[in-house]
Amino acid sequence: MTDPLMLTGVSLALFVIVGAIAVASSILVVSMRNPVHSALFLLLTFLCVAILFVSMGAEFVGAVQVLVYAGGIMVLFLFVVMLINVKALPKEKVFTATSMMGVLMGVLLFIILAIILASGTWAPAVNAPENLRTAVVVKTTPVVDAGGATIQTETVTRDVVGNAEAVGMALYRDYLVPFEVASLFLLVAMVGAIVIGKRELDASEEEAIPEFIAKKVSDEDRLKEVTGA
């Protein structure tokens, strides 16, 4: 299989350029004063990371990254930025002791991660990029046995297909329960976000209270009224 991205020169140039853009734009995300600018540079970072996903052979995740992050989450961020008055933004001083400590902590964390990475020993690489596009395909075929009865036989094969098909087979077979739990989780988060973000209604907008509650009719009187006694 000749993949153009496997050519060393092209993939090297792609990684260096896209990685440099990703790092530069994420520096701008954390340093821009206006949150709209931060959001747009975050969008650029997401797109660069999506390109890197595709270059690593995970095309479907790259597409989902563009749809979910660049499409959904960025719009959510921009909506919230628009809802909030720009004058309410905090005045951020640049060279305070706290922010200097933050920068120091970030640099220290990077040094720690780099030391971990440099000192680690690598397991022998599998070097099988086609595994990311290999799907387990189960085929059931009816077979008539000696007694004349039809039985189903299952044949399990591992076919090299596209990345999206391989991901789909894994997601809907091996990870079906976590997938359903994730959908329930998103529903709960959606309801929670609506309830938390809802504006408090004032008295005139509040749903009309039924009269027997407002008048505080006792249960006995209500029973008499209903039964006509």
Added chain:
Amino acid sequence: MIPTSWFLILGAILFSLGVLGVLTRRNGITIFMSIELMVNAVNLTFIAYARELGSLHGLMWVFFIMAVAAAEAAVGLAIFIALYRHRETIDVDEANLMHW
């Protein structure tokens, strides 16, 4: 093929920048953007290892991380909208009602 360690270093840089943003900024929305940056760096690391080990499980983890990140962003931004309604600010230093 680009060595896996390069992707890991890039992920480490992006994650550290996200931590730096969370620690230095006071604007709540920018802090959330930095958290999304950290989540993305972790996803990059997962995909790099999925390629290194030739395994689809890393890709599955990325999907569930994306679902959790989307839920977290939605609920977190709703909390900031509620904070803005009550306090007229999104400065995280101003949200100090439970400060001892």
